[in-house]
Amino acid sequence: MHRYILKRLLLMVPTLLGAAALVFMLLRLIPGDICEMRMAGTGGYFDQSAIDQCRVEMGIDKPKLVQFGNFLWGIAHFDFGTSMWTGQPVTTEIALRFQLSLQVAIMATIVAIVIAIPLGTISAVKQNTWIDYVVRGISIAGIAMPGFWLGILIILGLLITTQHLLGSPWMPPIQYRPIWEDPVYNLSMLIWPAVATGYRYSAVATRMTRSALLEVLREDYVRTARAKGLWEQLIIKRHALKNAMLPVITVIGIEFAFLMGGLVVTEQVFNLNGLGKLFVESVINNDYNMTQSLVMLVVMVFVMVNFLVDLCYAWVDPRIRYG
Amino acid sequence: MNTIRLKAICALLAGIAVSVGAPGATAAEKPEMGGTLKYVVPAEPPSYDGHRETTFAMIHPIRPFYSLLIRVNPNNPSSTDDFVCDVCRGSVPEPTDGGKTYTFKIRNDVKFHSGETLTAQDVVATFNKIISPPEGIVSARKAYYSMVESVSAPDNSTVVFKLKYPSGAFIPALAVPFNFIYQKSKLDKDMHWYEKNIDGIGAFRFTQREAGAVIRGERNPDYFVKGKPYLDGFEAIFAKKESLRVQAIRGDRAAIEFRGFPPKSRDDLVQALGKDVEVEESDWNCGLMITPNHARKPFDDVKARRALTLAVDRWGGSKYLSKIAIVRTVGGIVFPHHKLAATKEELEQIAGYWPDIDKSRAEAKKLLNEAGVDLSKTYSFNNRAVDQPYKIVGTWLIDQWRKVGLKFEQHVLPTGPFYDMLRKKKEFDVSIDFNCQSVVNPLLDVSKYLSDTRASNQYGGYQDPEVDALFDKMNRSADPAEQRKFMREMEKLTLDTHANQFMTLWWYRIIPHRSYVEGWKISPSHYLNQALDNVWLHKSM
Numbered sequence: 105m106h107r108y109i110l111k112r113l114l115l116m117v118p119t120l121l122g123a124a125a126l127v128f129m130l131l132r133l134i135p136g137d138i139c140e141m142r143m144a145g146t147g148g149y150f151d152q153s154a155i156d157q158c159r160v161e162m163g164i165d166k167p168k169l170v171q172f173g174n175f176l177w178g179i180a181h182f183d184f185g186t187s188m189w190t191g192q193p194v195t196t197e198i199a200l201r202f203q204l205s206l207q208v209a210i211m212a213t214i215v216a217i218v219i220a221i222p223l224g225t226i227s228a229v230k231q232n233t234w235i236d237y238v239v240r241g242i243s244i245a246g247i248a249m250p251g252f253w254l255g256i257l258i259i260l261g262l263l264i265t266t267q268h269l270l271g272s273p274w275m276p277p278i279q280y281r282p283i284w285e286d287p288v289y290n291l292s293m294l295i296w297p298a299v300a301t302g303y304r305y306s307a308v309a310t311r312m313t314r315s316a317l318l319e320v321l322r323e324d325y326v327r328t329a330r331a332k333g334l335w336e337q338l339i340i341k342r343h344a345l346k347n348a349m350l351p352v353i354t355v356i357g358i359e360f361a362f363l364m365g366g367l368v369v370t371e372q373v374f375n376l377n378g379l380g381k382l383f384v385e386s387v388i389n390n391d392y393n394m395t396q397s398l399v400m401l402v403v404m405v406f407v408m409v410n411f412l413v414d415l416c417y418a419w420v421d422p423r424i425r426y427g
Numbered sequence: 428m429n430t431i432r433l434k435a436i437c438a439l440l441a442g443i444a445v446s447v448g449a450p451g452a453t454a455a456e457k458p459e460m461g462g463t464l465k466y467v468v469p470a471e472p473p474s475y476d477g478h479r480e481t482t483f484a485m486i487h488p489i490r491p492f493y494s495l496l497i498r499v500n501p502n503n504p505s506s507t508d509d510f511v512c513d514v515c516r517g518s519v520p521e522p523t524d525g526g527k528t529y530t531f532k533i534r535n536d537v538k539f540h541s542g543e544t545l546t547a548q549d550v551v552a553t554f555n556k557i558i559s560p561p562e563g564i565v566s567a568r569k570a571y572y573s574m575v576e577s578v579s580a581p582d583n584s585t586v587v588f589k590l591k592y593p594s595g596a597f598i599p600a601l602a603v604p605f606n607f608i609y610q611k612s613k614l615d616k617d618m619h620w621y622e623k624n625i626d627g628i629g630a631f632r633f634t635q636r637e638a639g640a641v642i643r644g645e646r647n648p649d650y651f652v653k654g655k656p657y658l659d660g661f662e663a664i665f666a667k668k669e670s671l672r673v674q675a676i677r678g679d680r681a682a683i684e685f686r687g688f689p690p691k692s693r694d695d696l697v698q699a700l701g702k703d704v705e706v707e708e709s710d711w712n713c714g715l716m717i718t719p720n721h722a723r724k725p726f727d728d729v730k731a732r733r734a735l736t737l738a739v740d741r742w743g744g745s746k747y748l749s750k751i752a753i754v755r756t757v758g759g760i761v762f763p764h765h766k767l768a769a770t771k772e773e774l775e776q777i778a779g780y781w782p783d784i785d786k787s788r789a790e791a792k793k794l795l796n797e798a799g800v801d802l803s804k805t806y807s808f809n810n811r812a813v814d815q816p817y818k819i820v821g822t823w824l825i826d827q828w829r830k831v832g833l834k835f836e837q838h839v840l841p842t843g844p845f846y847d848m849l850r851k852k853k854e855f856d857v858s859i860d861f862n863c864q865s866v867v868n869p870l871l872d873v874s875k876y877l878s879d880t881r882a883s884n885q886y887g888g889y890q891d892p893e894v895d896a897l898f899d900k901m902n903r904s905a906d907p908a909e910q911r912k913f914m915r916e917m918e919k920l921t922l923d924t925h926a927n928q929f930m931t932l933w934w935y936r937i938i939p940h941r942s943y944v945e946g947w948k949i950s951p952s953h954y955l956n957q958a959l960d961n962v963w964l965h966k967s968m
Contacts, residue, residue, distance in 0.1 A: 136843030147863030275678030
């Protein structure tokens, strides 16, 4: 087991290096640079020397190889530099948003698990009944419906309903306050994006739970358990569901990692100052330092989550542990 | 369906009626003290240094912390030539020495937020940084002040600007809202200090910035205008998505957005909120332009370029586009309400502005034929991936050109690649471009039409010494009548005779805001009148 963990940890190094090289090259392929954006992008008058000076300040006048070397050297020292847009340290900018993104990801995951596991289980147990059809309908709708679109509907629904019922329209807050400062305010802001993304997330997990459970329910050991007269609920909870959870854990893990940086549009719909919004803005602004750091952060989250999922596998399935 | 439409129209009319009536009704009311103004800003400022930045995203949240030497009159911001003293005393001085010397007397009761008293030395240090920045310091608009010979302070309360030649562009250029007054001692220690720090003399003191989320300011109790500001503070909330900004006003999470909304958003807000929303509207000192690539066939030929402008029905388009996009007014190269702008009669003499569109298009077809333009070919049209108003106007333009037989394919690019295409790649036949300025200062604003060796923001890739010469003569003339004459000649050459670049329609600024916001008046630019010292909240509403 220890050897397995060490091997997985060592494999992270080339993965991270490859990701660093890829993001560096891809970013430089996007036409334009941050100085043109800052000076020319507003349509007003600007001095060409201002653009040239800006390029010197940002270090983008240097050869690409030197820039890449500096980037790698920074990563090796855990120094990600400063945002080319705001001039603030990248780590500070990310840390500010990380808390919010993490909270939304956790809340959405809870929403997804609370919906997906029971619905997927019922759907599998009641296969091809009207209950199964309803659950499948709900989950297909969840996959088909983009989270941001659901978000827009939620905001509009709240505005219209509250205006109708209370006389004045209400919408979720658009400024963040941490949960320990003002829990009611915090939840009244974050519950809606958590529901919007959690629903889509749950749809994937529901379908995965259903199909995995159906497969397990057809196994010989389940048939044996039934034959010896075990209570059906016990068979499902103790013997079937636990074994069916492996692919579900994978899906939940991957989706969780995705939520940490991938809520790009949903964060904009609800004005959440999270990592997804920062990601979009840094790409739009050609802020190389910030985008590179964010990509590396997401890569690290994915690698770590994959690592933890593999460890979970070993915990859930003894065959992996002893293999 | 008709009933719903009727209700919507009634609500819209009611809203407009309220907004039109409101200023008169509230003008007599005594401003109330207190409250926090919350407003949404579509983007985040890159740095805090006004001298180096060009975006409104730095003006909206940062301008309230600073004061200027002179500014556009906050009580009459729609005027294009009404400037008042901010930290100077009395009224804006008249020039002496044949129009070459301006002497400003500086107030002696002005304190920086850090406690130090403002002196003329601070003003001089500020303008030296703007006009002649030291090596390594970015000053985006230093070319605005090419007429300035020197800035000096003979004593602690006097600032003297000496010009190389009399210039009508000088006073408007001084009022540019990015010209924040900084403290000399801080600049002496570190010229970059103001990029990451704020220490102004404005109506509000900086309290907090949450990166990507909000900038907060509180009332400056030592503000040099006694009794102001009225607000306790403000919160500038960053919200990129337009639909969210509209809903934020509807849900009262924000009271106003100072950039501008499209007509549909205005109508939606008026319909939803009725008397709780007021609308202010104005022509906007931003124009959308057509830029042909002079280096590529067939638009290297003036006949083909003239055909492009002749095909466009500006007068007709204005009626319909103004219902769906933030454009409205037909105009030439000068902001339509300025005294240097062409009258309707003058405009109608220019190709592309003729009142008879059938005659224009017949002429366009004739010119295309004479130029030997291949009408079976599809040409590339470069546009910016922004809905308002770029994509809407771009789509309309393609239809206009189709009517004379020209086929275009629209390539819509995000802002970075769009500018890269304009400035480096230049692989387009025709492109959208825009000219967006703060203070209406046509003598400088039209510099975009100069040869590309002189104007780094001219993307047609042409040289026009005649236009350059007219621009220089106009800028060195102190006589408004003569300036107007040169401007007409420059306009005729640019839009018609040489057909270098063309204006489509001027933008139209629409600001719907919560009715309890009082004291703010719309201006022709989203950069102007953002000090917030006159704004107050009608709490009883």
